[in-house]
Amino acid sequence: MNINKEDMSLKKLNELLAGLKMTIISGIFLAISLVFMVFHIQSPIDPAWGAVIISGFPLIYLALIRVIKEKFVSSALLITVAMIASIGIGQIFAAGEVAFIMSLGALLEDYTVDRAQNGLKNLINLTPQKGRKIIQTNNGNFKEEIVNVNEINLKDTLRVLPGEVIPVDGVITKGNTSLDQSIMTGESLPIDKKPGDEVFCGTMNLYGSVDMETTSRGEDSSLQKLIDMVRDAENKQAPTQRIADKWATWLVPVALLIAICAFIFTGDINRAVTVLVVFCPCALILATPTSIMAAIGQATKYGVIIKSGEALENLGKTNIIAFDKTGTLTYGDLKVSDVISKKENLSNEQLLKITASCEKRSEHPLAKALIKYTEENNIKFDDCEDFQMIPGKGVKSKIDQEEIFCGNLNFIKENNINTNGLNETLKYLNNEGKANIIVANENEILGIIALSDILCEDAKEMIKNLEELNTKVILLTGDNIQAANYFSKQVGISNVHAELLPEDKVKQIQKIKDNNEMVAMIGDGVNDAPALKTANISVAMAKMGSDIAIEAADVALLGDDIEKIPYLKKLSNATLYNIHFNITLSMCINAVAIFCSVMGWLNPVTGALVHNIGSCVVIANAGFLYDRKFDDNIKKYNPNEPVKNNEILTHSHDKGNLNHSHKNLDLGEVITFNGSSHTHKHMH
Numbered sequence: 001m002n003i004n005k006e007d008m009s010l011k012k013l014n015e016l017l018a019g020l021k022m023t024i025i026s027g028i029f030l031a032i033s034l035v036f037m038v039f040h041i042q043s044p045i046d047p048a049w050g051a052v053i054i055s056g057f058p059l060i061y062l063a064l065i066r067v068i069k070e071k072f073v074s075s076a077l078l079i080t081v082a083m084i085a086s087i088g089i090g091q092i093f094a095a096g097e098v099a100f101i102m103s104l105g106a107l108l109e110d111y112t113v114d115r116a117q118n119g120l121k122n123l124i125n126l127t128p129q130k131g132r133k134i135i136q137t138n139n140g141n142f143k144e145e146i147v148n149v150n151e152i153n154l155k156d157t158l159r160v161l162p163g164e165v166i167p168v169d170g171v172i173t174k175g176n177t178s179l180d181q182s183i184m185t186g187e188s189l190p191i192d193k194k195p196g197d198e199v200f201c202g203t204m205n206l207y208g209s210v211d212m213e214t215t216s217r218g219e220d221s222s223l224q225k226l227i228d229m230v231r232d233a234e235n236k237q238a239p240t241q242r243i244a245d246k247w248a249t250w251l252v253p254v255a256l257l258i259a260i261c262a263f264i265f266t267g268d269i270n271r272a273v274t275v276l277v278v279f280c281p282c283a284l285i286l287a288t289p290t291s292i293m294a295a296i297g298q299a300t301k302y303g304v305i306i307k308s309g310e311a312l313e314n315l316g317k318t319n320i321i322a323f324d325k326t327g328t329l330t331y332g333d334l335k336v337s338d339v340i341s342k343k344e345n346l347s348n349e350q351l352l353k354i355t356a357s358c359e360k361r362s363e364h365p366l367a368k369a370l371i372k373y374t375e376e377n378n379i380k381f382d383d384c385e386d387f388q389m390i391p392g393k394g395v396k397s398k399i400d401q402e403e404i405f406c407g408n409l410n411f412i413k414e415n416n417i418n419t420n421g422l423n424e425t426l427k428y429l430n431n432e433g434k435a436n437i438i439v440a441n442e443n444e445i446l447g448i449i450a451l452s453d454i455l456c457e458d459a460k461e462m463i464k465n466l467e468e469l470n471t472k473v474i475l476l477t478g479d480n481i482q483a484a485n486y487f488s489k490q491v492g493i494s495n496v497h498a499e500l501l502p503e504d505k506v507k508q509i510q511k512i513k514d515n516n517e518m519v520a521m522i523g524d525g526v527n528d529a530p531a532l533k534t535a536n537i538s539v540a541m542a543k544m545g546s547d548i549a550i551e552a553a554d555v556a557l558l559g560d561d562i563e564k565i566p567y568l569k570k571l572s573n574a575t576l577y578n579i580h581f582n583i584t585l586s587m588c589i590n591a592v593a594i595f596c597s598v599m600g601w602l603n604p605v606t607g608a609l610v611h612n613i614g615s616c617v618v619i620a621n622a623g624f625l626y627d628r629k630f631d632d633n634i635k636k637y638n639p640n641e642p643v644k645n646n647e648i649l650t651h652s653h654d655k656g657n658l659n660h661s662h663k664n665l666d667l668g669e670v671i672t673f674n675g676s677s678h679t680h681k682h683m684h
Helices: 002-017 020-038 048-068 075-088 092-111 119-125 222-236 243-266 269-279 282-301 309-317 325-329 348-359 365-376 409-414 423-431 459-468 481-491 502-514 526-534 547-552 564-598 604-626
Strands: 130-136 142-148 157-160 170-174 177-180 191-193 210-214 304-306 320-323 335-341 385-390 394-399 402-407 435-441 445-452 472-476 495-497 519-523 537-541 555-557 648-654 662-664 677-683
Touching: 002 048, 020 048, 020 092, 048 075, 048 092, 075 092, 075 243, 075 269, 092 269, 092 282, 092 604, 243 269, 243 564, 269 564, 269 604, 282 304, 282 309, 282 564, 282 604, 304 564, 309 537, 309 564, 320 325, 320 502, 325 481, 325 519, 335 348, 335 365, 348 365, 348 394, 348 402, 348 435, 348 445, 365 435, 365 445, 402 409, 409 435, 423 435, 423 445, 423 481, 459 472, 459 481, 459 564, 472 481, 472 502, 481 495, 502 519, 502 526, 519 526, 526 537, 555 564, 564 604
Parallel strands: 320 472, 320 519, 472 495, 519 537, 537 555
Antiparallel strands: 130 142, 130 157, 157 210, 170 210, 177 191, 304 555, 335 445, 335 677, 385 394, 394 402, 402 435, 435 445, 648 662, 648 677
């Protein structure tokens, strides 16, 4: 028990002396010692002792911990030997200098390390805590009772009201609704659910009241599995060993051997100690963290937050980048994309007016997107009567005494409305991954309103730039295969994997890693968190993305500018080159200094200064990385800059000759679709 207390005391003392404030004080003592030495000022106690004590204790503590507890010979041991040897021959300044440089290098490296990951905690906070359980009373009646999730068992019947979260995995037994499943699949469109359909824990019930039967308890739910995957991937992340520590196993004996040989052949103890001083890999230790600090600083100017040096190094080695679709290559925001009139003499504006008037009381996301579009185009609404919403199907109401139906194909068929001539149009729209609102009266189809996600305008150019950097690109998405294929063709991605759950994305990432490839994952949603953690390097869209995805990722794009992905790749490549150059330079300086020490041209003090100059050169070279320009088109990040306007293109398709024509449209322009020739509006 006493031993444990002593260990804790030593650990606290080490943390105190290794901090920024104490390191600054150590540097002040060293600077005063240098001034005294240059101006030949006599002092009963060399001020460099302050640096030796403050910076030397953490150095000795680290060396002993690694040797005794971790059975690991580190560069700290070599520097400790050099420090003690310098003290032994009275060279206090040299001892303080090597201890201070080591302490400074440790601070620089710690500054680039990601200290805390709150993503897992945020993900756990999403876990539903209560559910609405249907319980049979003693008199045979049924009642609802709010219970904790851990009180829900298999085969229990639960009721989920509009706006509530599904508390556990299950199957719908009664009712129709639409669910927001983006937390699990990332899909931007709501999913209609009916009896017999599976529902997932953590997904949002948009408006229909449903009963469901539990198929898994809380600890076995899909959301809990998502949490477990993030936790497992987090635990698999190994810290990067410092290059100097990797080499310390042979650096220590080589340094000692050269120092002993120098003493044996020259009989000069100063030469032996000087060899130990200049052999200290301080410049080598600084080579990596200084380059990484400069790169992280530059990236921050452009709205790219890199959370760790390891992330930057891994990105430089990456040769495959996997993209999520929604919120990454697209804006994740539904917009009206097609207005197709199927009735003669019914204009597109009239169709929009009828549909919006019928849908204006609906809470469905498709209806909200339609209403927003209609309002933006200054189309006035008509009054409607007898509004009725049928969850998972559609809505109906009366406008000018005419009953109007707006919904999916099954809803229209259930009301005995002729749907002939719709199949080909619906097939075309479905192949483009669009959601459709079919509009009809009691006698006939009036038209179709289609909605779609919006492709980021820079996506295609970004993919092209990545391929020019010899980086392969793949698409991993929870969207249906039609939507995935449509958007992938727009941006030029040929390798597509669709309809993926979070665990499927993880499997795809792991499969790439198993082939000894370095893979990066770009995503924005909660469902992307496990894949982000599993990848060698991960990038999250910070503005549109979820907090969990951002916390799970190694890099965050503050402005969601995906054109910065190629810039990030160039920066990481340059950082790796800079690190390798610095390492080579530091080793060369050390080699020359060792030779000069053996020849007697350097003493411990001048040797310490020379080896300090090497450290300064390394830091200066890393500093050049901060101001380097990688792409003239990349602008510095401005949080107040408005979101880019999305260009809207009109595509005119004639089924006979498949000719295409393109022209720019104002947002307010309305397009007419008639017969076999129809025009489609796409958002890019």
